[in-house]
Amino acid sequence: MAATEISVLSEQFTKIKEPELMPEKGLKEEEKDEVCREKDHQSPSELEAACASGALQDSVLEEEVEPVPATSEESEKHILTLQTVHFTSEAVELQDMSLLSIQQQDGVQVVVQQAGPGLLWLEEGPRQSLQQYVAISIQQELYSLREMEVLQFHALEENVMVASEDSKLAMSLAESAGLIKVKLVLINNALHEKEQIEVGFYAVLCLDKEGQEKNQLLTERLAERTKEPLFFLETMSGDERSDEIVLTISNLNGEEQEDQPTAGQADVEKAKSTKNQRKTKGAKRTFHCDVCMFTSSRMSSFNRHMKTHTNEKPHLCHLCLKTFRTVTLLRNHVNTHTGTRPYKCNDCNMAFVTSGELVRHRRYKHTHEKPFKCSMCKYASVEASKLKRHVRSHTGERPFQCCQCSYASRDTYKLKRHMRTHSGEKPYECHICHTRFTQSGTMKIHILQKHGENVPKYQCPHCATIIARKSDLRVHMRNLHAYSAAELKCRYCSAVFHERYALIQHQKTHKNEKRFKCEHCSYACKQERHMTAHIRTHTGEKPFTCLSCNKCFRQKQLLNVHFRKYHDANFIPTVYRCCKCGKGFSRWSNMHRHSEKCGSGEAKSAASGKGGRTRKRKQTVLREAMKGQKEAAKGWKEAANGDEAAAEEASTLKREQFPGEMLPGACGETTARVKEDVDEGVTCEMLLNMMDK
DNA sequence: TACAGGATCGCCCTCTGCTGGTCCTTT
DNA sequence: AAAAGGACCAGCAGAGGGCGATCCTGTA
Numbered sequence: 061m062a063a064t065e066i067s068v069l070s071e072q073f074t075k076i077k078e079p080e081l082m083p084e085k086g087l088k089e090e091e092k093d094e095v096c097r098e099k100d101h102q103s104p105s106e107l108e109a110a111c112a113s114g115a116l117q118d119s120v121l122e123e124e125v126e127p128v129p130a131t132s133e134e135s136e137k138h139i140l141t142l143q144t145v146h147f148t149s150e151a152v153e154l155q156d157m158s159l160l161s162i163q164q165q166d167g168v169q170v171v172v173q174q175a176g177p178g179l180l181w182l183e184e185g186p187r188q189s190l191q192q193y194v195a196i197s198i199q200q201e202l203y204s205l206r207e208m209e210v211l212q213f214h215a216l217e218e219n220v221m222v223a224s225e226d227s228k229l230a231m232s233l234a235e236s237a238g239l240i241k242v243k244l245v246l247i248n249n250a251l252h253e254k255e256q257i258e259v260g261f262y263a264v265l266c267l268d269k270e271g272q273e274k275n276q277l278l279t280e281r282l283a284e285r286t287k288e289p290l291f292f293l294e295t296m297s298g299d300e301r302s303d304e305i306v307l308t309i310s311n312l313n314g315e316e317q318e319d320q321p322t323a324g325q326a327d328v329e330k331a332k333s334t335k336n337q338r339k340t341k342g343a344k345r346t347f348h349c350d351v352c353m354f355t356s357s358r359m360s361s362f363n364r365h366m367k368t369h370t371n372e373k374p375h376l377c378h379l380c381l382k383t384f385r386t387v388t389l390l391r392n393h394v395n396t397h398t399g400t401r402p403y404k405c406n407d408c409n410m411a412f413v414t415s416g417e418l419v420r421h422r423r424y425k426h427t428h429e430k431p432f433k434c435s436m437c438k439y440a441s442v443e444a445s446k447l448k449r450h451v452r453s454h455t456g457e458r459p460f461q462c463c464q465c466s467y468a469s470r471d472t473y474k475l476k477r478h479m480r481t482h483s484g485e486k487p488y489e490c491h492i493c494h495t496r497f498t499q500s501g502t503m504k505i506h507i508l509q510k511h512g513e514n515v516p517k518y519q520c521p522h523c524a525t526i527i528a529r530k531s532d533l534r535v536h537m538r539n540l541h542a543y544s545a546a547e548l549k550c551r552y553c554s555a556v557f558h559e560r561y562a563l564i565q566h567q568k569t570h571k572n573e574k575r576f577k578c579e580h581c582s583y584a585c586k587q588e589r590h591m592t593a594h595i596r597t598h599t600g601e602k603p604f605t606c607l608s609c610n611k612c613f614r615q616k617q618l619l620n621v622h623f624r625k626y627h628d629a630n631f632i633p634t635v636y637r638c639c640k641c642g643k644g645f646s647r648w649s650n651m652h653r654h655s656e657k658c659g660s661g662e663a664k665s666a667a668s669g670k671g672g673r674t675r676k677r678k679q680t681v682l683r684e685a686m687k688g689q690k691e692a693a694k695g696w697k698e699a700a701n702g703d704e705a706a707a708e709e710a711s712t713l714k715r716e717q718f719p720g721e722m723l724p725g726a727c728g729e730t731t732a733r734v735k736e737d738v739d740e741g742v743t744c745e746m747l748l749n750m751m752d753k
Numbered sequence: 754t755a756c757a758g759g760a761t762c763g764c765c766c767t768c769t770g771c772t773g774g775t776c777c778t779t780t
Numbered sequence: 781a782a783a784a785g786g787a788c789c790a791g792c793a794g795a796g797g798g799c800g801a802t803c804c805t806g807t808a
Contacts, residue, residue, distance in 0.1 A: 354805090360754095361805065368804070388755070389802070396801070410799095415757055417799070424798055439796090445761065446796075453795070467793090473764065474793070481792070495790095501767065502790060509789080525787085531770055532787065539786075564785095 505529075523561055540564070 347362035348355050351369045356362045373383035375390040379397045384390040392413055395401065401411035403418040407426045412418045423429045423442045430440035432447035436454050441447045449471050452458070458468035460475040464482045469475035477499065480486070486496035488503040492511045497503040509515055509528055517526045518533040522541045527533040540561040547556045548563045557563040580598045596602065602612035604619040608627040613619040 356805085358806080361807090365805075385803080386754095389804095392802080412799085413801080416759070417801085419758070421799075441796085442798085443760090445763090446798095450796075470794080472762090473766095474795095476764085478793075498791065499793095500765090501769085502792080504767085506790075527787070529788080531772095532789085534770080535772095536786075 346355050346357055347359060349362070349365060349369075354362075354365050356365065367385065373385050375384045375387055376382075377384070377390060377393055377397070379394065382393065384393060395413045401413055403413070403415050404411040405418060405421060405426075407422070410421055410425075412421060420442060430442055432442070432444050433440040434447060434450055434454075436451075439447075439450050441450065452470040458470050460469040460472055462468065462475060462478060462482075464479075467475075467478055469478060480498045486498050488497040488500050489495070490497070490503055490507055490511070492507065495503075495506060497506065515528065517528060518530050519526050520533060520536060520541070522537070525536060527536055541559055544558050544560065548558065548560060549556055550563065550566055555566055557566065578594060578598075580595075596614040602614050604613040604615065605611070606613075606619060606622060606627070608623070611622060613622065
């Protein structure tokens with residue numbers, strides 16, 4: 061493709077659309093019928109591809125089927141039909157039989173998938189040049205039609221001599237058919253800067269039908285000899301009512317041609333064949349299906365194929381009454397009932413009903429052969445359907461729409477799984493605790509974490525934290541160890557950090573500091589609220605007033621205690637009684653100490669006025685009681701460190717909380733005992749255990 | 754006609770990772 | 781008491797592997 065580009069349209073190429081150069085005007089009706097039938101009877105896969113190929117293609121199809129009035133404007137309309145074509149050149153890398161991958165100059169890879177007979181649609185105005193109006197239809201999920209519309213044709217060289225040992229052949233071909241070197245320029249409109257994708261190829265342009273027939277064999281022979289990609293440009297009229305031209309581009313030396321006819325080749329063959337069978341290359345008979353594009357060189361295959369277009373299924377399964385077209389199919393089916401699996405794997409103990417299943421199994425498990433390769437990444441799969449599913453992760457296509465919400469899935473199973481969120485179905489049950497789950501994986505994790513032994517733990521690499529789940533460790537890392545561009549300032553000093561964990565560790569160093577210092581005395585405390593309460597001992601402020609008796613308090617908790625004791629009829633203070641002598645105590649530890657002296661050695665909680673509490677309730681009560689005592693002790697202690705006024709208030713509080721018999725003694729003693737209980741690590745659980753004995 | 758093998762659709766599974774609610778601890 | 785923060789946990793979706801079943805075609 062080193063030829064100099066001709067910036068203007070090639071005269072020769074332009075002539076293609078000129079009516080006077082259209083010998084196909086004279087094509088037989090029969091042949092045109094063939095072309096139309098071709099378009100009408102797409103295979104399911106083609107139909108699917110057509111559906112996926114988007115609005116413009118739809119419009120193109122519409123244009124094809126709609127009668128085109130022969131107005132002067134419409135008469136300028138031409139349809140350029142691009143049949144299955146695989147471009148290969150230095151600018152184009154053919155990935156597989158169905159994917160056309162075009163490498164752009166800037167390295168951005170653009171993939172065009174051949175989706176059945178592709179369509180190039182061009183519409184020409186009287187004074188407008190051809191290249192402005194050609195559009196290429198490609199699969200929407202790969203390349204939106206709206207994004208990539210404009211295609212320019214440049215004939216780089218006309219009457220090109222392709223390197224060939226057979227100079228006579230090349231000469232003959234060039235003279236009669238017109239070998240041209242063509243460049244297609246695809247313009248992607250979606251990109252901000254319209255970038256061009258260049259595709260170059262050689263083509264043999266047939267100027268007339270006679271030359272076309274005469275030179276097909278020559279071009280094929282030439283294609284065999286040249287290593288350059290060579291395509292066959294064939295012109296024929298599309299619709300006689302409009303001035304339509306159908307231009308067929310066929311690959312002459314693609315791999316596909318050797319194996320089986322492509323859609324385009326089938327089309328070319330059809331255009332030159334009679335209805336069902338036609339001599340090709342002067343020797344072999346080819347049988348063409350009327351209904352679809354199937355062709356075969358064997359009568360038996362052709363006859364068998366024709367049965368696929370009927371609903372005839374004469375072979376009945378006596379077990380399920382399902383019917384099948386052939387005995388083989390029925391036998392395979394019956395084997396699924398009987399469990400007969402004649403195809404056994406040599407490398408493992410698996411066995412299968414069909415040979416195909418065995419081959420696939422061997423690829424998955426033993427040979428690891430993955431013939432279906434993604435052109436956009438390194439993914440490869442054993443099955444085409446897996447590649448198709450994978451490609452959706454590139455394209456974002458989600459064909460499976462939930463009927464109850466906006467969710468759409470990339471495959472059927474995910475939609476089915478999603479539907480459980482609407483139905484509430486939980487098909488997976490833990491065999492131990494019978495908890496139910498929507499997904500098996502969730503249940504598996506549950507069993508492992510809740511009921512499993514040797515549960516794996518995940519150690520944070522940056523701190524001592526050990527977390528049960530990997531995903532939670534990731535959250536931990538993100539929250540605590542991720543670098544923060546913003547400065548994280550210490551609440552207590554001017555230190556600055558960029559990692560939350562470091563900040564938290566640093567702030568802990570401030571933990572035991574009594575940062576709040578009284579301006580009026582030597583009192584200092586760790587918490588601001590304590591300082592606020594303390595300051596009131598200097599100011600005399602008592603902002604908490606009892607609504608029942610108007611008595612005022614400096615702290616809210618003092619008001620609460622007061623209210624419960626004097627104004628709440630339902631309040632029943634907790635009393636621990638010695639089971640030996642019946643003496644009551646406000647604290648279990650005091651009662652326990654007493655009962656040891658009493659000689660019983662056993663202490664029972666003598667209720668707190670409400671019998672029959674559950675263990676949990678008791679635990680809560682104890683915990684609250686301990687917390688209350690702890691808080692009170694702390695408050696008193698801190699207050700006592702202030703001045704006499706504070707000590708007096710603490711004393712008041714003490715008397716209010718433990719009146720009469722329940723009064724455990726002097727303030728200092730109470731504080732000391734509470735501290736002792738806490739320091740000794742007497743937990744609620746321990747207390748409960750002791751009580752339950 | 755039987756068989757091999759490719760193609761296709763469907764189903765189910767596992768692994769992975771994110772998210773938000775809950776519980777518990779700390780402040 | 782309330783707020784904040786972190787670990788725990790279930791819910792849920794993405795991606796991919798593997799197999800079952802069927803259909804169809806090429807070929808011996």
